[in-house]
Amino acid sequence: MPFEAHANASASGSLGVGFGASASATASLGERAGNTKGAQPGGKDLAENLLPPLIPFRFQLVFRQAGNEVAVCEGAFAECSGLEATMEPKLIKVGGVNYGAAQRAGPVSFSTVILKRGMTRTRDLWTWFSTVAIGGYAHRLDAQVDVQNAAGDTVLSWGLKACMPVKFKAADLNGKGSEIAIEELHLVHEGLSLVAPKG
Template identity: 55%
Template sequence: MATLTPGNENLLFPAHVFRFQVDFAEEPLPPNTGSANAVSVPLCSGAFSECAGLEATMEPKTIKEGGKNYGVNHRAGPVTFATVVLKRGMTTTRDLWKWFELVAKGAYAYRLSATVTLFGAAPSVDGEPEPLVSWKLERAIPVKFKAADLNAKGTEVGIEELHLAHEGMTLVARGGGAA
């Protein structure tokens, strides 16, 4: 069972939710040799103005105990994950559309991991923004791709919405492993 340890992560500094990035990577299955050293292959990154749906919900199982007339017992039930919606995005490649098109044409097993990283407000020592927290979406699949409306007076960027269904969400530790 994981335990919480006191440390710097418990300090109350504001996390500005407008500084985040989404990275997509292909994660091959580990080889049959029993080694778990499969290397993640980064495909593309995107800058989005909104990310909604980083949500996991556990439905408790209720057990009614005979002779216990006041209350019920609760046990952990199945966990479900919300569809992650990325809005008003921008990327320098066409990889996200190609991925959607592949899946829509029958390559439904072509899954990617998507990592949403929230950055701190102040730059780190090397001048790059310091990542505060990352969520990794396991085996994500695009279920909706919406291009921006074409309007000469508009200021929208290329991708209006990208919806991702996924099979699990983990909180990634600062060193890169699961938290």
């Protein structure tokens, strides 16, 4: 079903995706760090060292609103960048301590996610952007970036909460150009998370 933008005052309240610190995060990290079965000096035979690194050429985006999938360009994009989170630490200077200062956790900010694709007659990106730009501020979509292996199986997924388009860029036009026309959409969001694999 083609993407249709509907500015809805209740959209922001129906995203249906929670984002919070999990109480089991520390335990999971501890289990991961302690998984050294069969380890030799230098960690040469750790299971992690035997895993092939991911190749970022194959991925797909899935957009959802209130748990229902929304077909934005059928999830077909050539490039996705900006999956980044940065914490700004709080520096605390202690009197009498001259060798370094205490560091405490501070607020986390997220980079703008940039999506690029070959421009076609599909107008999903512009429709979403223009809907928000003319007043449909509540029209947010959750996004999931599925990273796939060469066989097309999803091996890793990133979740983006409450995405909002803030910039649309159409392809540059040039009478002497021969390259593929590229359009892009810039998204801000309210949370980056690693989605638990199904099954």
